Each structure stands twice: as C-alpha cells, then as structure tokens.
Amino acid sequence: LQRDAKGQYLFDLLCHHLNLLEKDYFGIRFVDPDKQRHWLEFTKSVVKQMRAQPPFTMCFRVKFYPTDPAALKEEITRYLVFLQIKRDLYHGRLLCKTSDAALLAAYILQAEIGDYDPGKHPEGYSSKFQFFPKHSEKLERKIAEIHKSELSGQTPATSELNFLRKAQTLETYGVDPHPCKDVSGNAAFLAFTPFGFVVLQGNKRVHFIKWNEVTKMKFEGKTFYLYVSQKEEKKIVLTYFAPTPEACKHLWKCGIENQAFYKLEKSSQVRTVSSSNLFFKGSRFRYSGRVAKEVMESSAKIKREPPEIHRAGLVPSRSCPSITHGPRLSSVPRTRRRAVHISIMEGLESLRDSAHSTPVRSASHGDAFAGPGRSGRAESSERVAVIADESYSPADSVLPTPVAEHSLELMLLSRQANGAPCSIEEEKESEAGTPAAEAEGELRALCPGAGGLGPAQAQQVNKFVLSVLRLLLVTVGLLFVLLLLLIILTESDLDTAFFRDIRQTPEFEQFHYQYFCPLRRWFACKLRAVVNLLIDT
Numbered sequence: 001l002q003r004d005a006k007g008q009y010l011f012d013l014l015c016h017h018l019n020l021l022e023k024d025y026f027g028i029r030f031v032d033p034d035k036q037r038h039w040l041e042f043t044k045s046v047v048k049q050m051r052a053q054p055p056f057t058m059c060f061r062v063k064f065y066p067t068d069p070a071a072l073k074e075e076i077t078r079y080l081v082f083l084q085i086k087r088d089l090y091h092g093r094l095l096c097k098t099s100d101a102a103l104l105a106a107y108i109l110q111a112e113i114g115d116y117d118p119g120k121h122p123e124g125y126s127s128k129f130q131f132f133p134k135h136s137e138k139l140e141r142k143i144a145e146i147h148k149s150e151l152s153g154q155t156p157a158t159s160e161l162n163f164l165r166k167a168q169t170l171e172t173y174g175v176d177p178h179p180c181k182d183v184s185g186n187a188a189f190l191a192f193t194p195f196g197f198v199v200l201q202g203n204k205r206v207h208f209i210k211w212n213e214v215t216k217m218k219f220e221g222k223t224f225y226l227y228v229s230q231k232e233e234k235k236i237v238l239t240y241f242a243p244t245p246e247a248c249k250h251l252w253k254c255g256i257e258n259q260a261f262y263k264l265e266k267s268s269q270v271r272t273v274s275s276s277n278l279f280f281k282g283s284r285f286r287y288s289g290r291v292a293k294e295v296m297e298s299s300a301k302i303k304r305e306p307p308e309i310h311r312a313g314l315v316p317s318r319s320c321p322s323i324t325h326g327p328r329l330s331s332v333p334r335t336r337r338r339a340v341h342i343s344i345m346e347g348l349e350s351l352r353d354s355a356h357s358t359p360v361r362s363a364s365h366g367d368a369f370a371g372p373g374r375s376g377r378a379e380s381s382e383r384v385a386v387i388a389d390e391s392y393s394p395a396d397s398v399l400p401t402p403v404a405e406h407s408l409e410l411m412l413l414s415r416q417a418n419g420a421p422c423s424i425e426e427e428k429e430s431e432a433g434t435p436a437a438e439a440e441g442e443l444r445a446l447c448p449g450a451g452g453l454g455p456a457q458a459q460q461v462n463k464f465v466l467s468v469l470r471l472l473l474v475t476v477g478l479l480f481v482l483l484l485l486l487i488i489l490t491e492s493d494l495d496t497a498f499f500r501d502i503r504q505t506p507e508f509e510q511f512h513y514q515y516f517c518p519l520r521r522w523f524a525c526k527l528r529a530v531v532n533l534l535i536d537t
Contacts, residue, residue, distance in 0.1 A: 011028055025081070027040065030049075061084065064194070064261050067194040068168065079160060088175070089132065092133045093172060093177060171198075178190045188206075192254055194292075195211070196208055196211050197226060209238075217252055222243070222244065225239055226240075249283060265293055273286065
C-alpha cells in the first residue's frame, strides 16, 4: 500500500478479489497494540489509522448484519454472512435453545459434508465438528439425528439459506458485544443489531430498544449515554461504563454507524455527530457509507452470472473443523495434546489475550477443541435450554491466524512472530484456544515509512492541541461578536443611562469621529456605487 492509500481502496481491492458486489454489509476490523478493536475507516489513510508497525493484520467481517439475510441477492454474499454467523455461534455470541442449536449445527453439517453416508460417517461423526463453545454427547446425538433424517438431499446453498433463516429469528442475531458495566457495577454486554440496541446480562436480553426510539448517543470518558424516547413522551437515559475511554469511543462510533445504516432512508440524511454539546469539545464522527434501504435497492439491480463459490477452499475451516480437512487435534488423547502444546509453547512469552474492547476471558490456542471436562457443564446448560455459559461471555481471538498455515505449530509461531499474544494459562485449565474463523481473511499490507513518534503519546498530544485550538478559536470569535454588538448598540439611537455615559467619554468621541464616521461613509459610497451599477446594467 502507498502511505496515502485510503481504507476504501483496500476494501474495494478485497471485494474485487472475493468477486463481491453486495459489499456494504462488510468491513475490515483490526486490533491496536492495546487490544482495542477498531473498524477501518474508509475515508482515512490506512497507515494513519494503524498504531502498530507493519505488516498489519486485519480481518474481513460482517459489519452490518442484513435485516433479512435470506433476501440477499447473490449466493456469494449469503455464503460470507453464513460463515460469520457460524463463527458467532461457535464463539457463544448467538445464544439459543438446545433444539435450535441442534438444528443450526445440523444445517452446518449438511453444508459441510452433504448427505449422511453410513460408509463415510461412522458412529459419533458429528463430534468431529466444533459448533459451540462446549458440547455434550446428548447434543451431538441430536445433531446427527436431524442430519440423517431431516436434511437429506439439501445442497450446501439450500442448507446455508435455511441456516440464515433460522439464525435471523434468534434474539442475539447480529450481536457484536461490547463489555461494559451498568450503574450498579454489574457486568453487561451492549450490542447494536439490525433491529435496535440490546443489553445482555447473564443469559438474558434485559433491554431492547428499537432504532426509532433512540434519539441520541454520546460519551464522556468511559461513560456512554443512550437517550431513549418511548411512547407517551416517556424519555429515559441509559448509562453504562466502558473499561477504557478508547473502548467507549469505539462503542459510540459503532452505535452512530448502525443507527445511520438501519434507520435512515437516504445517505444524504447522514449528519456529522458530536459526542458533546459544545462543538469545541469531544469527538466528531460521520458515517460515510450507504444506508440499508439504498443497499437493497442497489442489490436488486445486479444482473450477472452468479460467481463460482469455492466453499472448501475459500478459507480453510478452523472454527468448525471439517472431516474433509483431516483429523482434528481433539482426536489426540488429552494428555498427549497437552504435552504437544506445551513443547511448542516452551520458551515463548505468555501474554494476556483478548479481542474485545477489554479482556473478557483469556483465549489460548486450543479453544477450537472441547475437552471432556466440558460435557458435564454442557449437560447442565441443556437443562436451561441455552447453549452458553452462566454469564454471557463470548470468546474471540485477538488476531487471525495466517490463512496459509494449517498446522498448530505454524499457527503459534506465526502469531508470536507477528506480536500476537499467546496464553498458556487457559491451556492448563481447559485446553481451549483461539480458532481462526472461515469468515476471516488476513490482509498483510506492507506499508513503507510507517514509523514515528510513540503512537499513544502522539495521539494524546494531537487531541490536546486540537482541543486548545478549538477553544482559542471559539474565544476569539465570541470576543469579536461581542465587540461588534457593542459598537452597533452605542452607535444606535438607544437612549439608556449606560450608553449615554459611554457616548460622553473622550475615547468614544475620538473613535466615533476618526474611525466610525469615515468607515460608514466609505461603506455607503461603495453601496451606492454597486446599486447604480446594477441599475445601469
């Protein structure tokens, strides 16, 4: 990339590579050195948005989940959305009842391996896939039963379409969680969906606010405010606290973009939004893309031969390993897996790992493979009919593993070489780790000359200087307006004691006769000349 290349250039290049036309639903995500997630802004330089040194690692993600994914025009778009939702299901973001979970997993199984074949699929074949953060034998039997008896004959495209239709009906469809705390100090996850703003606590959705009820969003430091206007002129303000000011700003920007995308009728209605009531204070942000209605209208006009989809080879399946991609590590005995993993990790520095705005839970390099110790917890989870932990805690990886490297050793060494953190504590605990999803695409952009001042310090200095300049500009402007107003009032016929006293001072008389009167005559002369010129023409 050139140093001044905009994010839009990189995104268009990627969509051209994927042969993707319905691209407005997608975005490019990256994680800064402080483990804070960001969406790449298309109107700004790629290099200037990065606080790390090249090569940069980014992820191709669904940014705006379609309101009705089954209504997408092209199969390639539906397939990419399918990969993202499959990833959400694996990471615990898509909460659902056990019956729904079994059906969704069966659709994935049908899309991955096709019809059930007794010769190819021995007893327990569904256990070779990892669909959820944790499994149970009962759930695996239910998945296999649905796959055998109900889905025979469905093509991959049909199975993916049915998967999308089912996922779209779930309450947590489209959730991209932001960890926060409420005013009582309780942990919560905030998220923006195609239908509105949601708050998740435990395994429950405690708040759901439609987009047309959200009147304003703002943040101050770590505090995020959501202003809501409901029926009967009832107005409420929801307040939440993010872990860091950067996480709060990211939450605010995501909210502004999602509201603009789903609520507005035209992109021409998009306005620049300020995080503060005073324009010289706080952050200003403007959504730069098209809105959902425009995207749907544009999609309806697409007329081309459907592009070929390489399901097995687009991105190797790692978050839900396929039988066709060789044996999984989980087939290795537990003690041997630990020995292999520790021998690879020996000598590497153990660092904290998170891909959320703040660490939610540590994620290490075995998370794609559920150990036997999890089945008991999964059984208890089945009793409450929810495929999730006691508290809503979605897992994720900080950075994607390189798409060309399939072995565990290369994944670990590559991540360490790129500065991606590795964690060994979770391996000792449950041998869970960081799978790269099929929806991931790694972009390594070698950008020359990206060095400079310390990124965090430079950003703080720039913010401070910008605030000082804004304050100075506003002060000078106010003083000028006040002076102009004072001159107009003193030169007017307004007869009050205050203005009489001012008019009688020597300084005012000198200003009046030496400056104001000549200036007034000059303006009057020029004005008459312009009027005469207009009359003559």
